Every structure is written in structure tokens, then in C-alpha cells.
Amino acid sequence: MSGVRRVNRCRPVVRSVAFAVAMMASGACTPTFNWRDVRIADKGLVALLPCKADHAKRAVPLGSESVEVDMSGCEAGGATFAVAHAGAADAVQADAWLRAWQRASRAQMGDSAVSEAAAAVPRASMSPAPWKLESRRVSDTTVQTHILWFSQRTATGVSLYQATVLGNPSAPEAVTTFFEGLRLP
Structure with missing residues (x-):
């Protein structure tokens, strides 16, 4: 009987330790990629981003113009x-x-090897046509930059988009998830 009592006294301690370990482990399991839909510039495009987005506006020189x-x-x-x-x-x-946007992006690639090709984006305009670019460091085969440009005609003009992944995500499928998650109305 005395052996049974020891087991019974240990059970609450084991449960408490197991619960504490489970709680610590669940805190450590926060996903790196927490995908969410983000409306871009209230213009119809919805992007699937892997984290909470920051938003900003800035003037960018595109050709002879400064564009917001x-x-x-x-x-x-x-x-x-x-x-x-x-x-x-x-x-x-x-x-x-x-x-101009594409030229400016290429100019920032430095000594990287660049590959470019036509791209497909559902519901995007064919003029200007969707275009993608990938760059790799010459000394490395790792992709450093992925860029996709596309546009969509609207009632008031044309919306232009540049979707970019800079760096190498810890989950290689994140690049595909991001680009496939771009949805035009």
C-alpha cells in the first residue's frame, strides 16, 4: 500500500510539471509565418503577407517624374x-x-546575376504585361531578390504593383505562397 500512496502523491507534481512544460512549449511554437490578407492601398488588390504589415507612402522617381x-x-x-x-x-x-520602375530595380542589383521572364497574374492587364525578376549573387546560387510587376486597369486609370521578396525566407515555399496569394478583383 505504501507504494501506491507514493504514486498518488507524485501524480499532482507530475501533472504540474507536464502542464508547465506544455505551456512553455506552446509559447515557443509561435509560427514564423502567420499569413494574413492585407488590402493594398485600398485599390482592390489583396496580398497574403506572412506577418502584420507596416504601411508607408513615399515619393519614388519613375523616369522624369516623382510618383507617390x-x-x-x-x-x-x-x-x-x-x-x-x-x-x-x-x-x-x-x-x-x-x-522606369523595372530599370531602377535592376540598377540596384549590383553584381547579381539576374533572370527575367514574363509572368502570369490572374486578372492583371496584359499591357503593361506582368513581368518577374530574380537575382542571385554571382558568388552564390541563392536567390536574393524576387520581384513581380503587374497592373490592372481601373475606372480612373491603371494601378501598378510591385511585389517583392528580399532575402531567403527560412521556409522556401513562403515565396510561392506570397506570390500566389496576390489577388486582384
């Missing part, structure tokens, strides 16, 4: 995920701005 760009982004898993938006008056202005 709305930006939303955050950092998760060792990479920055961001979407920028600018509103052009018409397709001609949109094409000129998008080309």
Missing part, C-alpha cells in the same frame, strides 16, 4: 515581403512608369 507610391510590407523568417502600388492616369503613363 503606397507600400505595405513586413519581415518574417529572414526575408522582407512587400507590395508597392502607384496609380497611373492611363496605359501610356503606366507603361512608362513600369519600365
